[in-house]
Amino acid sequence: MGKNSETADYKGHRLTRAAVEAAAERSTSAHSTTTMSADWYVLIGGRLYYVLDIVAEATDAPRTKDPRPARIALDELGFPIFCLAYRELLDQGNPWRTGRTAVPGDGPS
Numbered sequence: 001m002g003k004n005s006e007t008a009d010y011k012g013h014r015l016t017r018a019a020v021e022a023a024a025e026r027s028t029s030a031h032s033t034t035t036m037s038a039d040w041y042v043l044i045g046g047r048l049y050y051v052l053d054i055v056a057e058a059t060d061a062p063r064t065k066d067p068r069p070a071r072i073a074l075d076e077l078g079f080p081i082f083c084l085a086y087r088e089l090l091d092q093g094n095p096w097r098t099g100r101t102a103v104p105g106d107g108p109s
Contacts, residue, residue, distance in 0.1 A: 004078035011069055013059040017077050023057035024049055040067040043080040051081065 008015045021044060029047035041048040051070040056063040064070075071081050 003076050005076055008073040008076035010055055010059055010073040011061060011064075013061045015055065015059055015073050015077065017079075019058040020044065020054060020074065020077060020079065023054050027053060027057055039084050040071055041082045041084070042074045043082065048082065 006017055020042075024044040024047065027049060030041055030050050040051045042051050042054055044054070051067050051074055052063055052065075055061065055070040055073060075081055
């Protein structure tokens with residue numbers, strides 16, 4: 001869990017817990033949609049939201065493709081952050097930690 005502060009900086013925009021919670025009230029949760037197509041989620045009031053969508057909604061900042069600043073800001077505010085693990089990640093582990101660079105079946109037979 002993050003620092004649990006009341007404000008965080010998001011790319012020069014001031015982000016507050018209240019603004020994030022209000023953005024969640026106006027937004028559709030990720031698990032209510034037909035697909036969970038992003039990698040990074042934030043848990044707000046028992047519902048998952050895409051970190052990029054919530055931060056853009058809460059700050060009126062343009063939505064970007066890089067989730068790292070959004071994850072960091074939301075973590076600073078004390079919100080739990082989750083990452084979607086794909087089948088390969090579950091089966092093989094994180095390549096940065098396991099040293100694996102390919103999954104079985106990759107490369108020459």
